[in-house]
Amino acid sequence: MTKLISIVTPLFNEEENVDDLCSRIAAVMASLPYDYEHLCIDNCSKDRTVALLRARAARDPKLKVIVNARNFGHIRSPYHALLQAAGDAVVVIAGDLQDPPEMIPEFIKKWEDGFKTVMAVKPESEESSLIFFVRKIYYKIINRISEVPLIDNATGAGLFDRDVIEILRSIADPYPYTRGLVCEIGYPIATVPFKQPRRTRGVTSQNFYTLYDIAMLGITKHSKLPLRLMAMLGFALAIVSLLAAFGYLLAKLLFWDKFQFGTAPILIGMFLFGAIQMLFLGMLGEYIASIQTQVRKLPLVVESERINF
Incomplete structure (x- = not known):
């Protein structure tokens, strides 16, 4: 045939x-x-x-x-x-x-x-x-x-x-x-x-x-790596933030009158962490949207x- x-x-x-x-x-x-x-x-x-x-x-x-x-x-x-x-x-x-x-x-x-x-x-x-x-x-x-x-x-x-x-x-x-x-x-x-x-x-x-x-x-559909990178990068940023906090505290104690914290590091840090959070939320949203598409069974x-x- x-x-x-x-x-x-x-x-x-x-x-x-x-x-x-x-x-x-x-x-x-x-x-x-x-x-x-x-x-x-x-x-x-x-x-x-x-x-x-x-x-x-x-x-x-x-x-x-x-x-x-x-x-x-x-x-x-x-x-x-x-x-x-x-x-x-x-x-x-x-x-x-x-x-x-x-x-x-x-x-x-x-x-x-x-x-x-x-x-x-x-x-x-x-x-x-x-x-x-x-x-x-x-x-x-x-x-x-x-x-x-x-x-x-x-x-x-x-x-x-x-x-x-x-x-x-x-x-x-x-x-x-x-x-x-x-x-x-x-x-x-x-x-x-x-x-x-x-x-x-x-x-x-x-x-x-x-x-x-x-x-x-x-x-x-084919990778869990972005989700795992979010967790690993979040942990790494938490460590960096903790070290920066200790560094600023030590600098302030040693140079009380001369060391000025300033607003620039605060603003930069806020925007950096805000951007990272939005990126992570967007990627997480993509995975959730994929799950929603699966469960609706249209x-x-x-x-x-x-x-x-």
Whole structure:
């Protein structure tokens, strides 16, 4: 029996890319000895993305579409689509064409070689050099503090075997850091390096908040080190403060008339400790927010429509 490959594409306001994306995926899959389905999930686009998908699905039975009832964010919507795929292997490809569909044969080749997880990585990119540098630093930091080795410069595109999908489905994480979760599973991971092209059409939905959200998700899901650093640094600051207090007391006793305490050390100390407390409270809040998301047990998304299922 011919194996089925599921191609999963999350979309939001991609009317300028969706036709080209579907055509390129269809052309790639036509050259491979596999049956396939192309599953697009639309995160409540405000443009003509859904209309274009509906028209194309009317003449292409391999194109399946999920339309969300509202925008459920950049984490939940793609993950929901991943779990709906029926293939023996599931390939995730971004809708902005920055993950070229022509990488799919390379993913499948690694899968045929026995790898259950294949991830696209970008050692080079045509995006902003500043953003690319910040991403590289982030991956180096999170790899140092993570309890499991993560893949540097992973884009989120890649291939996941049916066994991996079943494990993800059993975990039932309502807000996962997918790139880290597949590393937690423990199967060997193959990588496919590529130079990421610049987006040529449309406007990215990524902004500072979404990038920050992904960054904090990676830290809170896969490392307890920040929490332990808070305790250790708090203890160290308490010791330093005690030593400073004894030093000032000794200086005052020895030079009673000449030594003036002054307001500058008080103000500096207050602002320093205030800033550290705010930093610690913010990081602690990220962990609490992650716990709250887990215990609420909300669905990943609510669908308003399915096409070609």
